[in-house]
Amino acid sequence: MDLVALSLSIKLAVVSTIVLIIIAAPLSYSLVFHRIPGRSFVEALINLPIVLPPTVLGFYLLVAMGPKGGIGSAWEGVFGSPLLFTFTGIVIASIIYSLPFAVAPMKASFARMEPRLVENAQVLGLSPVAIFFRVILPNSLAGIAASAILVFLHTIGEFGVILMVGGSIPGKTKVASIAIYEAVEALRYQDAWLMSITLVPVCFVFLLMVNRLTPEVRHGA
Amino acid sequence: MKIRAIIFVFCIIFGFAFSASAQDKITVAVAANFIEPFKEIAVLFETNTHIRPEPTFSSTGKLFAQINEGAPYDVFLSADEKRPEELYQKGLSGKPFVYAKGEVVLWTARKDLCDAGEWKAILVRSDVKKIAIANIETAPYGTASMMALKDAGLWDSLQGKFVFPQDIAQAFQYASTGSVDAGFCALSSALSQQGKAGCYLVVKEAPGVVQAACVLGRTGQRAAAGKFAAFLLSPEAETVKKKYGYK
Numbered sequence: 241m242d243l244v245a246l247s248l249s250i251k252l253a254v255v256s257t258i259v260l261i262i263i264a265a266p267l268s269y270s271l272v273f274h275r276i277p278g279r280s281f282v283e284a285l286i287n288l289p290i291v292l293p294p295t296v297l298g299f300y301l302l303v304a305m306g307p308k309g310g311i312g313s314a315w316e317g318v319f320g321s322p323l324l325f326t327f328t329g330i331v332i333a334s335i336i337y338s339l340p341f342a343v344a345p346m347k348a349s350f351a352r353m354e355p356r357l358v359e360n361a362q363v364l365g366l367s368p369v370a371i372f373f374r375v376i377l378p379n380s381l382a383g384i385a386a387s388a389i390l391v392f393l394h395t396i397g398e399f400g401v402i403l404m405v406g407g408s409i410p411g412k413t414k415v416a417s418i419a420i421y422e423a424v425e426a427l428r429y430q431d432a433w434l435m436s437i438t439l440v441p442v443c444f445v446f447l448l449m450v451n452r453l454t455p456e457v458r459h460g461a
Numbered sequence: 462m463k464i465r466a467i468i469f470v471f472c473i474i475f476g477f478a479f480s481a482s483a484q485d486k487i488t489v490a491v492a493a494n495f496i497e498p499f500k501e502i503a504v505l506f507e508t509n510t511h512i513r514p515e516p517t518f519s520s521t522g523k524l525f526a527q528i529n530e531g532a533p534y535d536v537f538l539s540a541d542e543k544r545p546e547e548l549y550q551k552g553l554s555g556k557p558f559v560y561a562k563g564e565v566v567l568w569t570a571r572k573d574l575c576d577a578g579e580w581k582a583i584l585v586r587s588d589v590k591k592i593a594i595a596n597i598e599t600a601p602y603g604t605a606s607m608m609a610l611k612d613a614g615l616w617d618s619l620q621g622k623f624v625f626p627q628d629i630a631q632a633f634q635y636a637s638t639g640s641v642d643a644g645f646c647a648l649s650s651a652l653s654q655q656g657k658a659g660c661y662l663v664v665k666e667a668p669g670v671v672q673a674a675c676v677l678g679r680t681g682q683r684a685a686a687g688k689f690a691a692f693l694l695s696p697e698a699e700t701v702k703k704k705y706g707y708k
Contacts, residue, residue, distance in 0.1 A: 302640065306638055306639060307639050308639050324640050325640070325641070407591075407624035407635070408596070408625040409625060422596065422598070422599070424526065425520075425522055425596075426526070426598040426599050427522075427525075427526050427529065
């Protein structure tokens with residue numbers, strides 16, 4: 241069993257989740273509370289990774305993050321090392337791939353909040369930043385936790401995009417899903433079994449937690 | 462009006478989906494190094510026989526795993542002798558035969574690099590940061606590249622530079638887009654139209670890649686599949702193979 245690949249998957253998921261929550265919170269906030277021109281366009285753009293085949297996303301990222309692509313050449317200019325086929329590269333890919341899963345629950349919980357809370361805060365003279373940190377965030381912790389867990393799981397389950405931009409480097413970009421794929425293709429079924437069976441209970445427990453955190457909608461109650 | 466337009470569009474889409482011709486065809490599992498010559502050989506074969514060979518390109522090991530699980534291919538063009546032989550021993554295929562002998566090269570899009578004259582000299586340069594090697598388990602060209610690197614004593618010291626694409630075609634793709642500085646590729650890729658945009662150095666230390674093919678036991682098209690297998694050794698096919706550097 242490839243323990244390096246399993247721990248790399250978890251490392252990737254943790255890093256992506258932290259970065260994504262930091263990005264998605266203000267994004268969801270302005271989508272709910274601000275009047276943004278072309279909001280539906282922005283929302284559709286955020287949701288694109290849900291419907292696009294991972295190969296399309298992977299292909300674009302491969303080109304963009306390569307040494308000749310915009311992101312890749314800018315990165316190499318600033319940091320002096322290539323971006324493609326590195327851990328940072330797959331973190332960026334995961335962030336784009338999982339963005340809709342971070343935004344959706346947060347937006348829902350921001351939108352569900354009692355509008356009077358925000359209005360009262362405004363009347364009491366709090367700045368928008370203070371309202372965000374002192375009123376909105378404490379009241380949407382469940383939504384944020386749901387976002388975090390969904391992103392975490394979605395990243396663990398990521399395959400197609402990483403297959404295209406990772407390059408399967410042990411310890412750097414060869415995550416569990418890729419290691420399992422390669423084990424199956426090389427007819428090392430025992431390895432594939434062991435790694436798969438470790439992932440199933442982990443994912444199941446986290447999904448149970450998502451269910452607990454998101455308020456249930458009961459019909460006919 | 463809108464609904465009519467939608468129905469019209471759907472009809473066209475379904476029309477295309479189901480218009481697949483009733484013409485004879487065989488499905489061929491093709492090792493990724495043989496993509497370019499296969500395309501040309503397939504056209505020649507189709508004009509001669511009116512049988513269309515439909516390819517699936519992947520690494521030899523992956524195709525082998527699929528065939529083991531009962532994938533419905535008619536012919537298997539492997540990039541080694543070991544796997545067709547194993548299928549034959551298991552009773553899953555007809556007797557394998559060698560159809561091509563390939564070579565491993567180090568290909569790069571940066572033509573200045575080839576002035577080094579020796580592949581090892583390219584790899585150790587400090588401005589060569591990433592090197593592609595096809596999956597060392599499932600791609601025979603990847604295995605051969607690894608053996609050359611071990612032979613040269615560079616396998617351990619250069620680990621930090623290696624990137625592992627899934628098959629030899631992806632190795633060439635990484636190298637030709639400049640995603641990696643150089644890649645271990647098949648000579649056939651280096652001699653293809655795209656390959657001419659860069660340069661290559663032969664990896665002499667890599668064992669030659671002896672490629673065998675076989676007609677699979679599950680085929681429902683034994684006659685057509687047999688014809689295609691025989692055509693692989695015909696003078697027309699030989700001309701194509703020679704063009705791509707196969708012996």
